[in-house]
Amino acid sequence: MCRWLAYSGSPVLVEELLYNRKNSLIVQSLHSRLGAEETNGDGFGLGWYGDQDTPGVFRSIEPAWNDRNLRELSRQLSSGLVFAHIRASTGSPVQQTNCHPFRHGRWLWMHNGFVDKFNQVKRDLTLEVDPLLYPEIEGTTDTEVFFHLALTYGLEEDPPRAVERAVGFIEATGKRHGSAHPIQMTVATTDGESVWAFRYSSAGKSRSLFYSTDVKTLRAQHPDNPVLHQVSDESRLVVSEPLGDLAGAWNEVPESSYGVIRPGDDALLPFTPAEPTLA
Amino acid sequence: MCRWLAYSGSPVLVEELLYNRKNSLIVQSLHSRLGAEETNGDGFGLGWYGDQDTPGVFRSIEPAWNDRNLRELSRQLSSGLVFAHIRASTGSPVQQTNCHPFRHGRWLWMHNGFVDKFNQVKRDLTLEVDPLLYPEIEGTTDTEVFFHLALTYGLEEDPPRAVERAVGFIEATGKRHGSAHPIQMTVATTDGESVWAFRYSSAGKSRSLFYSTDVKTLRAQHPDNPVLHQVSDESRLVVSEPLGDLAGAWNEVPESSYGVIRPGDDALLPFTPAEPTLA
Amino acid sequence: MCRWLAYSGSPVLVEELLYNRKNSLIVQSLHSRLGAEETNGDGFGLGWYGDQDTPGVFRSIEPAWNDRNLRELSRQLSSGLVFAHIRASTGSPVQQTNCHPFRHGRWLWMHNGFVDKFNQVKRDLTLEVDPLLYPEIEGTTDTEVFFHLALTYGLEEDPPRAVERAVGFIEATGKRHGSAHPIQMTVATTDGESVWAFRYSSAGKSRSLFYSTDVKTLRAQHPDNPVLHQVSDESRLVVSEPLGDLAGAWNEVPESSYGVIRPGDDALLPFTPAEPTLA
């Protein structure tokens, strides 16, 4: 439905991440190779962490490929933690409040996929959102409701557990409404320090998701590649589809799992939705 | 907060209604005389009935005064029932799904005013909306929730009663949340045949609303005015503020009342919010 | 570069032309089969003749496939002469003033293709435009300059001759600036009565262009097709690519030729650029 990119590492110019790659996210906005739709032209969003407490978010309803402001900002902004998302709407309106990433305090969230039969389950899902968080919902996407469910379930304390609970609730609700496969998702979220990336779908056939190989390993394999000497050891990309053809650079995130990118060792762990319990 | 215009009568070019008046709605978008805000530049909308079952709706986030598409359409479209609205946002995002008029089947709805403390009462109001209507809510304005409350209470069967119940519910909910004056409103709604226009506010100090004098009376007063000979006897305008200075042409809708414009005699009646009853 | 459609015939709902076809123009905006680019998402335009002297023009910078206003208008507007265009920018900014069709008085003009090395020849081409027409140029496309060259050369009196002179001038200017193949074009223009459609390129490899078969012939071949009984005998479509798969319905416009659709017999004639003569 969409394509996204999450970067964590030494500060780089956003242009390096979004434009200067053979199969960059901007190229994918016109010609995605692995996406459910080839064209992702229904708006885009950029989230980045700078000197402020809160990350910046730039969102637009125009296709990314010809957006001059995105191009300008990409040439000026450097950041060590960047989220970028290009959208292919599955029906909800093309408007800035429906563009990812979504933000809550220092947290960002973006999603590729969909909640099945969303129009039918939307009310039940929205009712489950913490009433204090409810007024924050500004758009009409499944993703934003999903984000607020995760926040309701404690995203800020234990992200994997909160997402497992949110997905469990979405699945239980969907099934009650007759959906065979209630959710399809790759999700990235961050608090500005760590990045969590999830790959899961009720049908067990999730959208593609890749993470970049450890920089030290890549440097040993490609000692002459200058880019690999510019970035820090801990730099890591998670992407809907590989940005280039460098051998050994990209690894598929397995079905029903999630990765954590953080200071120190990263981790790859199984993801299991948590069934809702009675109150 | 906003300015609007409702026209019912013999078919006229939309341009006549929106542009060719001394204090036209387009002039009001830059310099409203009577509005709570002088500038109404946060998008606009046009609803009109043509040959189809369903009215057309054209909405844009650009200020009306310089919008070339609005100008073009106004020069091409003729209609006997037109709603037009220019918006001054009270906080909700400037996006097409927040522009009036809103539509449900053959019905249109537009509003000037606000629901007080909307962020605090939004959840309770939305929960009251018929779950079958709930998925139709596409934007994030108080007006759209208000419209769906009225639909829930039977707008399509008995518009005045439905609006009285919706306002009664909004007032009860607002008071529960500590609002002294829960609602401020002028509202117009239509099924394509009749137009209902309401003026009410909890504080008893409602936004301005005017209706045009009966055409036959005006013709007798101004026998040489050519415009008055072009329109049918039953033509009528309801507006947030007068479009011109013709003596005797404009009458204020009284506080806490509503008018009905319909084939046959029009009517002006008192408006009394209906307190919610226990189910 | 772009895709376009011109319709002349009995009045039809624009929706029929733009949406209700297997390979409609809206489908082509996302997935063109024959275009130089698959995606035509850099704005669109609609021109139509109604009751007024001047045709209406609706233009937007958003992709056509998700534009709600285009959808709304298409459901309300009927017309017997419609131009529609979806754009894939070849570099000039995505803005309404760069969207086709362009208008001059009662005339409309749209184009698929490009003027080679436009940045280098733009000044010379623009200088050739009649100084009285020059201030009318509002955008920055090659197409708009081309249109004004044709107007300068008498488009309103003898369209084929004016286009031949404009193309001749563009070719002579391009060659002086070192362009091997100065122009690539399919062009449609109309005065609201007749439609002229041109297919030509300096390289002799022009973009695709098709016209629909005479309705009477099609009816005889497909006696059970209901659509063919709804449209008048003289209805005709000219399109960048066929809108459907009806056998016998579509004919390619030959290289270096133009067609005239008009009351009475249509015609298909050779197109030969006219070399500029010394003043």
Next chain:
Amino acid sequence: MCRWLAYSGSPVLVEELLYNRKNSLIVQSLHSRLGAEETNGDGFGLGWYGDQDTPGVFRSIEPAWNDRNLRELSRQLSSGLVFAHIRASTGSPVQQTNCHPFRHGRWLWMHNGFVDKFNQVKRDLTLEVDPLLYPEIEGTTDTEVFFHLALTYGLEEDPPRAVERAVGFIEATGKRHGSAHPIQMTVATTDGESVWAFRYSSAGKSRSLFYSTDVKTLRAQHPDNPVLHQVSDESRLVVSEPLGDLAGAWNEVPESSYGVIRPGDDALLPFTPAEPTLA
């Protein structure tokens, strides 16, 4: 017609310049006190110098007062040289390519005012632009042509002289076309190091322009004002109208003069258009 602000000094958050003032530029976009128009809602632009060779430019066609992306960027970007502009169109289309500031290499340029009878003189002015610069003109404003005239006359070598020649040429051209008062202007331009600000009009009644008092002087006058201790000694603002009411803070730029803000002493000098000489 428009309002603008130029800042040069120690790096500050753009939000401080655009939002956190009693009569900030954002406030002026809705309610200008001194402007020819009260509302400046026809787009805006922001230019800033960061770590790159070339300044960034962010431009939008939406009114500044509700633009969320401008708000976001203002909270993230710090810069020691900022240009900001809000537009009230005098007729040319509302599109990004018509928003100020305009850029050429490291140079920025913005303007409040107009070239009189621009439609009539546009061709002659444009022809005078260096043919190598001509293709860079992307919009349709008088300002952009004026900028390219100044570039043609050597803006990058001697800005005051180049602007004097450009204005002289515009005045001579305008008079030839029957304009009594060919130009009205306040202009700011910068190479990223110095800022030049001009105030001039053919009629001798120029739009308002103010510069801020030397910071050391202000600190002595207002020893307890914390803002004055945060900015460097050399910080300076030039604005269409004062941003606040601090006594002694704002000085009017005299008629027919220009100021230079640069490392070392600033200067205020007379401005005299240079009559064109025969080639």
